[in-house]
Amino acid sequence: SPTGDSWGIFTFLCAALCNLPALPALNCSEELGAGQSIQQTYDLTRYLEHQLRTLAGTYLNYLGPPFNEPDFNPPRLARAERVPSATVDLDLWRGLTDNARLAANYRAYSRLLCYLRVLDGQVGTAELRHRLAHFCASLQGLVLSIGGVMSSLGYPLPAGPAGPPAPPGTPAAPNDFLKKMDDFWLLKELQTWLWRSAKDFNRLKKKVPPAVVTLRLEARGF
Amino acid sequence: DSHVQYERVGADVTMKCGSMDWDAAVTWTANGTDIDESHLNGSYLILKNVDLSQSGQYSCYEGSSWHLKYQTYLRVGTPPKEPVLMCRSNNYPKGFYCSWHLPTPTYIPNSFNISVIHGTKDMVCEKDAIPKNRCHIRYLQLFSTVKYKVTLTVTNALGKNFTTLTFDEFAIVKPDPPESVVAKPVPNNPRRLEVSWQNPSSWPDPESFPLKFFLRYRPLILDQWQHVELSDGTSHTITDAYAGKEYIIQVAAKDNDIGTWSDWSVAVHATPWTEEPKHLTTEAQITETTSASTSSFMAPPTTKICDKGAVVGSGAVAVCWTAGLVVAAYSVLFI
Numbered sequence: 001s002p003t004g005d006s007w008g009i010f011t012f013l014c015a016a017l018c019n020l021p022a023l024p025a026l027n028c029s030e031e032l033g034a035g036q037s038i039q040q041t042y043d044l045t046r047y048l049e050h051q052l053r054t055l056a057g058t059y060l061n062y063l064g065p066p067f068n069e070p071d072f073n074p075p076r077l078a079r080a081e082r083v084p085s086a087t088v089d090l091d092l093w094r095g096l097t098d099n100a101r102l103a104a105n106y107r108a109y110s111r112l113l114c115y116l117r118v119l120d121g122q123v124g125t126a127e128l129r130h131r132l133a134h135f136c137a138s139l140q141g142l143v144l145s146i147g148g149v150m151s152s153l154g155y156p157l158p159a160g161p162a163g164p165p166a167p168p169g170t171p172a173a174p175n176d177f178l179k180k181m182d183d184f185w186l187l188k189e190l191q192t193w194l195w196r197s198a199k200d201f202n203r204l205k206k207k208v209p210p211a212v213v214t215l216r217l218e219a220r221g222f
Numbered sequence: 223d224s225h226v227q228y229e230r231v232g233a234d235v236t237m238k239c240g241s242m243d244w245d246a247a248v249t250w251t252a253n254g255t256d257i258d259e260s261h262l263n264g265s266y267l268i269l270k271n272v273d274l275s276q277s278g279q280y281s282c283y284e285g286s287s288w289h290l291k292y293q294t295y296l297r298v299g300t301p302p303k304e305p306v307l308m309c310r311s312n313n314y315p316k317g318f319y320c321s322w323h324l325p326t327p328t329y330i331p332n333s334f335n336i337s338v339i340h341g342t343k344d345m346v347c348e349k350d351a352i353p354k355n356r357c358h359i360r361y362l363q364l365f366s367t368v369k370y371k372v373t374l375t376v377t378n379a380l381g382k383n384f385t386t387l388t389f390d391e392f393a394i395v396k397p398d399p400p401e402s403v404v405a406k407p408v409p410n411n412p413r414r415l416e417v418s419w420q421n422p423s424s425w426p427d428p429e430s431f432p433l434k435f436f437l438r439y440r441p442l443i444l445d446q447w448q449h450v451e452l453s454d455g456t457s458h459t460i461t462d463a464y465a466g467k468e469y470i471i472q473v474a475a476k477d478n479d480i481g482t483w484s485d486w487s488v489a490v491h492a493t494p495w496t497e498e499p500k501h502l503t504t505e506a507q508i509t510e511t512t513s514a515s516t517s518s519f520m521a522p523p524t525t526k527i528c529d530k531g532a533v534v535g536s537g538a539v540a541v542c543w544t545a546g547l548v549v550a551a552y553s554v555l556f557i
Contacts, residue, residue: 086365198479
């Protein structure tokens, strides 16, 4: 059946595109120190947020109305739950340990990157493909940067760069409109995650002074 | 029996004298003053094209007995125009508030009803006692992708109207202006002004949600503002002030990452430090004053410190200046 085929393609694409070689970049961040890495990661989220504004504008115009209308406020369908949401209870968010905070960011961006890469393979215009490719490259940089911070603080990276792309059995969009809805929510969640990450890394900045990491480097005989 | 009657401006109003027949002999009064018979159609009172000044108490008395047969309070007004609604989060991440008003008065009592919907969920906006026409909501979740939809309905006896606002959590973040802005001259620095301020007290968590600031300043005599954006800290030293000119200074705040800038703070005025003006004097008086100032500001110990150092360069000058200032400060204390 057509739905089955596209689901299969989706899974394959995600598996193929989500094999990120994460290790080589880590050595660089360790030398810089976690404090500086956190600052860099923070700066990256701000840069990405800025980039996303242009990308989202272009993409939503490509999708056409009503997706590009500023008041567009659709109900969130159950299928949209696949995309990792930044929404969180306020007290819970405040109480997150550094490890949990970083891991949540790492997992979210890994999966968002995966979905974006699938998008990249499907869009029509050359301009959009170019923008998406550029954005994906920057987003990959962010994932690596977060991974670097986690490693320099001694935290294990969450299992697998992407985990399962989606719970098995969830069908790919059965029609064009729902596919566009998926894209809309993906961009929305990405935008919200970038706003949230700025706050996450603000908190981490205050809690991890650079001095902590230099001591660790000395202990290793650097 | 008496009751209240609401009518639109410009309407034609017909008042009946209770259960009296049309051809009964009656007298109408408006706020105690008799109304001329020309306004009557039988026992009915006809008011054409009513205006606001015709609001008041209307009474109808039976002709001969002067019994009060009917009384009504006429209130002339208008149905409400579309209300103006504004929502803002000046205490992020605690929540937000909405406030509203009518663009033009209706002259009659209005009631307001506000509803807040977040996705599929209805939220309660708690009305504030002061100011009126304001309510607040606490966020249950943070970093929401779903928009908030706020609908305000205004109703009065002559009609109703409403307005809706739809927004994202991040879009309405706007702090209050910084507080306690203070600008001071810097002694012995004719081009400097030291400005300091505090985070707005309504901002609950500047640690996790730091604010950045925008400072603007200009001498009163010029129209052009100078701007400085500061990503942290609550103080700044202006180093390019025009000597001797009074400055006006304001500060604004914004969440580091989201939302919009606050309004400008209350303006403060300051003039940079200037040297004491020297009076026009004769040659003899000049030497007298200079020798006097020498003895109070350049005591022998100071010059000794500088000479002893025997270091050439601006560093030594700075040391001399600092030492001189310290001694000057102490000598002032002992006066």
